[in-house]
Amino acid sequence: MKQENGTSVDRRGSATEGASDSPSTVRNRRTFLGLAGVGIAGSLLAGSVPSSAAAASEYDDQYGTVINVVEAGADNTGSEPIDDLLVELRGDDTLLVFPPGRYLMTEQFRYTGFENFGLVGEDATIVPGTVEAVDDNVVTEGTFGGAARLFRLGVIYSPGRDLRFEGFDFDFTAENSGLRAVEAYVSDGMQVRDIDVLGQHDTGTFGPALFCVTDDDGIGTVEGFRAPDGGAFSENTVGDIDVGPTGMLVSASHSGKLWVRDCELGEFPDNGLYVSGADGRVVVEGGVYRNSNVANIRLAGDYSYVRNATVVVDDRREGHNQRGIRLDAGEHLWVYNTDVRLPEPNGNAITVLNAVDSARIQETTVTIGDRANHGVVINPYAGAVDVLDTDIEIDGGGHALQIRGRNAADDERVLVRRATIDGDASGASGRNAIRCERANCEFDDLIVDQPGPDYRRAIEIHGENCEVTGGTYVSTHHPIIDVAGAEVSDVTARSYDGFEALKLLDSSDDATIVDNELYGGYLDKGATDLSMSENSFPEW
Incomplete structure (x- = not known):
């Protein structure tokens, strides 16, 4: 299905899916830190980050290199794109810290095959460039260009390992806004936390999130991912994805265990939370799922369950089917201590x-x-x-x-x-x-x-x-x-x-x-x- 289209296109329209993402394609992190100044580099490597990155300080001892992206040259006023700098800074055993501010992105950031990589925001807002035309999930007109994603972290044939992604707002409040905020294929050790999607996803492109744990024994956590304003049906947008976006998609290639904790998804045209394969396990703990089409929670995989969640349909869309919870496939599926409220059932x-x-x-x-x-x-x-x-x-x-x-x-x-x-x-x-x-x-x-x-x-x-x-x-x-x-x-x-x-x-x-x-x-x-x-x- 279109949600899992694996093709990536650069801003000139050429295919880039097979391009190398290895650290050898960018400058060595420690060389960069040396260029940034001995005082700053010394404090970062010692684990004493600048005050603007204080929110990430608890993770310092988990990374060999910690970089404050503003100190490294990123514009946090939303005026200049940070795309090229992110490619330059990425690396194994590296944490990128985003101090408060607004960060403009005009193309997809793609990094695959990594080991122990993190991006952490402290009151940091990601602002996409404008989207004026879309063809098969590729933005063809506007100040944003290429694949309709912002962060692509791992792919199925080259997943990352040990990913941290947390503390970001994505500003989709402008008209014709909404791209995939984050897509992550990780073999093990995925941690995505405290992500807020602001505004309706109204471009008719990939929904805001896709997650996949590729190893059978791998574990991932998505906690506090919130997209309460939902998405628009494609017929009302510039895009062409079938029906419209899914709020959170768990890839059909998922085979490990994924915890989905205290998330909020509202009013998406093609499912709220959609577990699209039955080979892995997904555990939904808490959270609110509201008014999505097809199903607000669509679950599959042996021993998967929904517990302590709230599912609501109080905004009925005529001509559509807004189920509460749909159990698709697997054994020992479980819905426990969950409140399914349909005051406007559809x-x-x-x-x-x-x-x-x-x-x-x-x-x-x-x-x-x-x-x-x-x-x-x-x-x-x-x-x-x-x-x-x-x-x-x-x-x-x-x-x-x-x-x-x-x-x-x-x-x-x-x-x-x-x-x-x-x-x-x-x-x-x-x-x-x-x-x-x-x-x-x-x-x-x-x-x-x-x-x-x-x-x-x-x-x-x-x-x-x-x-x-x-x-x-x-x-x-x-x-x-x-x-x-x-x-x-x-x-x-x-x-x-x-x-x-x-x-x-x-x-x-x-x-x-x-x-x-x-x-x-x-x-x-x-x-x-x-x-x-x-x-x-x-x-x-």
């Missing part, structure tokens, strides 16, 4: 796709406004899924829990335990709060309260070999509908409008109804081999 809250071998949704809160979208959706060929201690409030006419399946003997089990479902959803679009079309499902100790109009029901079971054990089911219409012959035990069920608590259809074979409190009794439409025992039938 897609499902959490979707488990067919390529997911196993997943768990636990201690999570889902709220859905007044529109016919669903809460948790499990696709027919997905593997085993647990939904535990999760609360769903649904005011629209969709299903709080939709379990799709083939109703086959080898359907993987879905276990729903200690969940609570409430809200004022009507039955106009979806009759049931829970709709189960899969065999071998278990519903244990649920509380379902559905007082909405239009024959709203609590649970309808179409899958064979399903069990409903314990809990309370209350709804306007029949709270429990058994289509395929379920086992229902130790349940309390009641209709607000005086319907029977349980309805059995003529396709309900071998149903077992034991030790329940069924207000108003049950309605049998021709079930065969029905087993009823130890039930009570209180009046409404």
Whole structure:
């Protein structure tokens, strides 16, 4: 896809992807420091950086060379570009420190194959040149030129190792602003922190971030990356990327472990956080993800999870699908202690796709406004899924829990335990709060309260070999509908409008109804081999 186009073009339009980025192409760092003056060089190498770089002083002993870029000649007023100087200063075992100010960049800074390289800002703002025309993610007109990126640190065939990139603002507030702020391919030791993208990404080019840990045992961290103003659809920009930018892309080549901590992404046209491959692991801790198209968080990779995050859709874009969380592929995926709020729903809250071998949704809160979208959706060929201690409030006419399946003997089990479902959803679009079309499902100790109009029901079971054990089911219409012959035990069920608590259809074979409190009794439409025992039938 265009987000991972590997071609880089210089300002004259010639290909530069294969150009050498080794330190031998620039002056030796220690030679440069000597030219800068013995006093400055001596203090830097001793680990006593100038006061303007005090924020980076804690890292001095991690680098053989520490350079204050302003002392080295960089303009921090935003008047003169710093591109050539950065190429001159880069090197292994080197930290570039950016004192407060504004730094103009008019072309991509590209450095690959490095060892222990860092860029640290202290109230430092990166300002891109102007973008007036774009062709296939290459800026062809404007004071910025070439590939639509600012910092490209490593590539898939020549990743860096031990990268530090932190403390920068990227000023995209001008009209037709927005490039990829940072793209990093690192074998191990990636640390990206405290990055703020200011303004909307409205050029129709690469989204603001791409990250990849290339080694299976490698680890990277992205913490405090914030792009709350999102991006514009390409049809409204000078660019031509498909649909529009992704907020944060994890490359399909990612194979290590990436921590994504306390980040904020808002309203991107092509996913907020998008994990595009399933070979690595991504852990999303905390953060806010809001109003992006396709999905706000799109997760894949064995043992990947989302924990303590907030996902919000409160700005609905008509004609688009703004899911909360989409689990794409892998085993042991997990959504834990996460708040998914859809006051203006335009897609499902959490979707488990067919390529997911196993997943768990636990201690999570889902709220859905007044529109016919669903809460948790499990696709027919997905593997085993647990939904535990999760609360769903649904005011629209969709299903709080939709379990799709083939109703086959080898359907993987879905276990729903200690969940609570409430809200004022009507039955106009979806009759049931829970709709189960899969065999071998278990519903244990649920509380379902559905007082909405239009024959709203609590649970309808179409899958064979399903069990409903314990809990309370209350709804306007029949709270429990058994289509395929379920086992229902130790349940309390009641209709607000005086319907029977349980309805059995003529396709309900071998149903077992034991030790329940069924207000108003049950309605049998021709079930065969029905087993009823130890039930009570209180009046409404």
